[in-house]
Amino acid sequence: MKGNRDIEVLIVEDDLRIAEIQKRFLDLMDGFQPVGIAASYVEAKTLIEVLQPDLILLDVYFPDMDGLDLLKETKLQTKQMDVIMITAAKEIDKVQAAIRLGVFDYIIKPVVFERFKQSLQRFQDYHRKLIKLNEENSQISQQEIDKLLWKENDSTTNERVYLPKGIDPLTLEKVLEVLSKVKTGLTAEIVAKEVGVSRTTARRYLEHLVAIEKIEADLSYGTVGRPERVYFLADKIFDKLAE
16 A cells, blocks of 8 residues: 555546546646556556556547456456546446446546546545555454445435535535425526525536536526526426426
8 A cells, every 4th residue: 555645547548638638637636646648458558557556547448448358457456556437338237347346436428527526535535544544454343444435324424525625515405405396497596596695606506416416407598698507306307308
């Protein structure tokens, strides 16, 4: 286990534009150091061997390989490194295979920064706990294992620990409560008035909920002016489409 330093991240992505976006996302976060970008199987194998990163951000689809095969090879090695899949692959068999192979997280493209940030912050917390436990003990208790795997008894408390900076859990609950009272969906302006916050603040909370797939958003085209985003609880979007 490596010492107290930035988490080294290798990006394995054949679309260099997407790889650069992921690198910029990492640059916006404290505690992470992008150490390389691999766009092919040969590059990925070489950089993994040479750099031995703490974390790999891995796609599934490549011209010369299946990212899941690389994941399998990586997991068979003795090196201590984790993998977050970032991919357009939505097939249940690929998701299931990735989970069985022990990925830390699975993110569907296009990547929203808040979802990306949430995943990386969870990994950062896990990584720090693991280092601390490794330094203090040769064996750990069941309670420590549960905390390491985020299996706290209170799932609500656990969710709150990983809320992004600037997102208050009580305000988030109020926003969800306002949305639960209507079937037609609400704009950020209406939600702001109901909750008692600014429109900008309401939009930040709403977009966070969209990012974690608790709600969905659609465009409303009025008779005058630009279209507005309208927000719905995830299970109510289907009611709207059925009307």
